[in-house]
Amino acid sequence: MREVFQQELREVQERLIEIADLVEIAIENATLAFNESNVALADQVIAEDHKIDSASHALDELAINILARQQPVARDLRIVVSALRISASLERMGDLAEHIAQLARYRFPDKVVPKSLRDTFYELGTLDIAIAKKLTALLRSEDIKLAEEIRNDDDRIDELHAGVFDTVLSDGWKGAAVDTVDTTLASRYHERFADHAVSIAKHIQYLATGDFVGSDA
Amino acid sequence: MREVFQQELREVQERLIEIADLVEIAIENATLAFNESNVALADQVIAEDHKIDSASHALDELAINILARQQPVARDLRIVVSALRISASLERMGDLAEHIAQLARYRFPDKVVPKSLRDTFYELGTLDIAIAKKLTALLRSEDIKLAEEIRNDDDRIDELHAGVFDTVLSDGWKGAAVDTVDTTLASRYHERFADHAVSIAKHIQYLATGDFVGSDA
Numbered sequence: 558m559r560e561v562f563q564q565e566l567r568e569v570q571e572r573l574i575e576i577a578d579l580v581e582i583a584i585e586n587a588t589l590a591f592n593e594s595n596v597a598l599a600d601q602v603i604a605e606d607h608k609i610d611s612a613s614h615a616l617d618e619l620a621i622n623i624l625a626r627q628q629p630v631a632r633d634l635r636i637v638v639s640a641l642r643i644s645a646s647l648e649r650m651g652d653l654a655e656h657i658a659q660l661a662r663y664r665f666p667d668k669v670v671p672k673s674l675r676d677t678f679y680e681l682g683t684l685d686i687a688i689a690k691k692l693t694a695l696l697r698s699e700d701i702k703l704a705e706e707i708r709n710d711d712d713r714i715d716e717l718h719a720g721v722f723d724t725v726l727s728d729g730w731k732g733a734a735v736d737t738v739d740t741t742l743a744s745r746y747h748e749r750f751a752d753h754a755v756s757i758a759k760h761i762q763y764l765a766t767g768d769f770v771g772s773d774a
Numbered sequence: 775m776r777e778v779f780q781q782e783l784r785e786v787q788e789r790l791i792e793i794a795d796l797v798e799i800a801i802e803n804a805t806l807a808f809n810e811s812n813v814a815l816a817d818q819v820i821a822e823d824h825k826i827d828s829a830s831h832a833l834d835e836l837a838i839n840i841l842a843r844q845q846p847v848a849r850d851l852r853i854v855v856s857a858l859r860i861s862a863s864l865e866r867m868g869d870l871a872e873h874i875a876q877l878a879r880y881r882f883p884d885k886v887v888p889k890s891l892r893d894t895f896y897e898l899g900t901l902d903i904a905i906a907k908k909l910t911a912l913l914r915s916e917d918i919k920l921a922e923e924i925r926n927d928d929d930r931i932d933e934l935h936a937g938v939f940d941t942v943l944s945d946g947w948k949g950a951a952v953d954t955v956d957t958t959l960a961s962r963y964h965e966r967f968a969d970h971a972v973s974i975a976k977h978i979q980y981l982a983t984g985d986f987v988g989s990d991a
Contacts, residue, residue, distance in 0.1 A: 621855055628845040638838055641855065645862070726952050734942050737954040742962070 562627045569623070569640045572616045574696050576647045579609045581689040583654035584750065588682030590658050591743070592675070596665040602658035609651035613644045620644070632764070639760045643696075646753040650689070653750045660739050660746075669739045671732050674724055681717050681747040684710050688754045695758060699765045704758035711751040718748040779844045786840070786857045789833045791913050793864045796826045798906040800871035801967065805899030807875050808960070809892070813882040819875035826868035830861045837861070849981070856977045860913075863970040867906070870967045877956050877963075886956045888949050891941055898934050898964040901927050905971045912975060916982045921975035928968040935965040 583602050590599035620640050623629070629637055660669045670678050688710050695703040721744040724730060725737055732740065800819050807816035837857050840846070846854055877886045887895050905927050912920040938961040941947060942954055949957065 621851060624841065624855070625847045625851050630842045634838060634842050638841070638858065641858065642862070645859070722955065725955055730951050732951070734947050734949070734954050737951050738939065738942055738958045741955045741958045745959070745962070 562623075562629065562633065565619075565623050565627065566633070566636060569616065569620060569637070570696065572612065572619065573640060573643055573647070574693060576609060576612045576616065576644065577689070577693040577696050579605075579612065580647050580650045580654065581686070581693055583609065583651050584657075584682075584685050584689050587654040587657040587661070588686055590661040591669055592679060592682060594661060594665055594668050596662055599658040599662040599665070603655055603662065606651050606655040610648055613648040613651075616644045617641055636764055639764055643757050643760055646757050650750050650753045653746045653753075656746045657743060660743055664735075664739065669743055671736050671740075673729075674721060674740060677717055677721060677724070678743065678747075681714060681744065684714050684717075685747055685750050688714075688751055692754050692757060695761055699761060701762055701765055704762045707751075707754050707758045711755045714748055714751045718744050779840075779846065779850065782836075782840050782844065783850070783853060786833065786837060786854070787913065789829065789836065790857060790860055790864070791910060793826060793829045793833065793861065794906070794910040794913050796822075796829065797864050797867045797871065798903070798910055800826065800868050801874075801899075801902050801906050804871040804874040804878070805903055807878040808886055809896060809899060811878060811882050811885050813879055816875040816879040816882070820872055820879065823868050823872040827865055830865040830868075833861045834858055853981055856981055860974045860977055863974050867967050867970045870963045870970075873963045874960060877960055881952075881956065886960055888953050888957075890946075891938065891957060894934055894938060894941070895960065895964075898931060898961070901931050901934075902964055902967050905931075905968055909971050909974060912978055916978060918979055918982055921979045924968075924971050924975045928972045931965055931968045935961050 583606065586598050587602045589595060590602060620637050623637055624634075627633075668675070688707050691703045691707050691710070694700070695707070721740060725732070725740055730737075800822065803815050804819045806812060807819060837854050840854055841851075844850075885892070905924050908920045908924050908927070911917070912924070938957060942949065942957055947954075
């Protein structure tokens with residue numbers, strides 16, 4: 558019975574990694590679509606988000622099924638409950654990548670943000686991609702050093718996010734209202750994407766060490 | 775044992791209602807602070823958000839404890855898992871009410887949105903408050919008619935949210951960048967607040983009827 562359970566936990570972990578892989582692809586393509594006004598790539602991200610949603614719901618069903626059949630307690634129970642939460646955050650990260658792609662799509666053939674902010678958004682996108690890759694690696698390895706790196710990347714994203722508002726609200730900002738709206742939303746989507754990654758990293762760190770780091774993002 | 779379990783489920787339900795009550799107070803005060811530039815009320819919402827966070831985490835611990843001790847299966851298991859999800863959404867709704875209060879606070883003594891959009895935001899706030907009240911009643915009664923009403927209110931919020939963008943992006947929009955940013959964020963917070971309520975309503979409806987209505991918001 559114990560062996561079956563361990564086998565099922567590995568299945569849960571594998572499925573989480575598969576979903577995280579899909580999220581990684583989504584944010585990579587969304588960022589590229591956003592930076593380069595690539596409408597075909599934006600459409601692809603939008604069309605494929607349902608895969609993340611389905612995989613996440615299927616994982617939830619598996620986790621509930623394991624709870625019902627295996628009746629885990631203590632740490633085993635927390636692993637399964639955490640899987641439900643990680644799955645919900647991954648699904649939401651997929652939605653946020655989709656929103657970034659939608660901004661690229663609506664503004665095509667124009668770019669979403671004015672020239673003065675392109676470097677900032679390039680860095681935001683690059684950091685979100687790096688975070689998604691570290692998250693997949695963290696789910697695979699439970700190497701807590703990666704959780705620390707994700708938190709540091711998130712701190713940098715928060716700085717950049719604040720900087721975007723400083724720029725938009727400065728006297729030098731010449732953007733039209735549509736630029737202001739899109740810039741505000743895009744920056745917020747990048748920030749929330751990273752927040753969810755930090756939340757997942759905390760769950761994994763908690764499972765690995767027993768210490769919960771702060772409250773949920 | 776069965777009786778103890780039923781008693782514990784009632785405890786879970788009571789706690790969810792308590793958190794929903796706190797969320798209801800938060801969105802009422804945040805909306806009033808937002809509409810009337812009431813900085814003291816905004817501060818109160820911000821200062822009290824931790825109560826929602828703590829209550830939500832305490833409920834999560836209770837739910838995990840019940841899973842460990844009572845080992846529920848079938849519908850009983852789904853009730854406890856749903857409680858975890860409802861708790862996460864309520865916590866997030868509290869955060870969004872806090873964000874609305876923060877906008878009021880930052881702009882004080884000015885109002886957050888220009889005159890031309892005040893009626894729209896008055897309606898958005900009124901609908902979010904109504905939704906929060908219906909959610910508390912739904913958690914109390916499992917009266918599925920309320921879930922339907924929450925979905926209808928959410929449809930109206932989506933319309934208003936789209937209308938905000940139409941206004942901001944129209945030629946007639948004379949708002950400064952700060953108005954555009956705050957209006958965009960405020961509208962998005964109201965819309966997400968309602969989305970979480972719809973997601974909770976779906977969980978309750980699923981538990982009451984066995985039919986899951988669409989995918990998670």
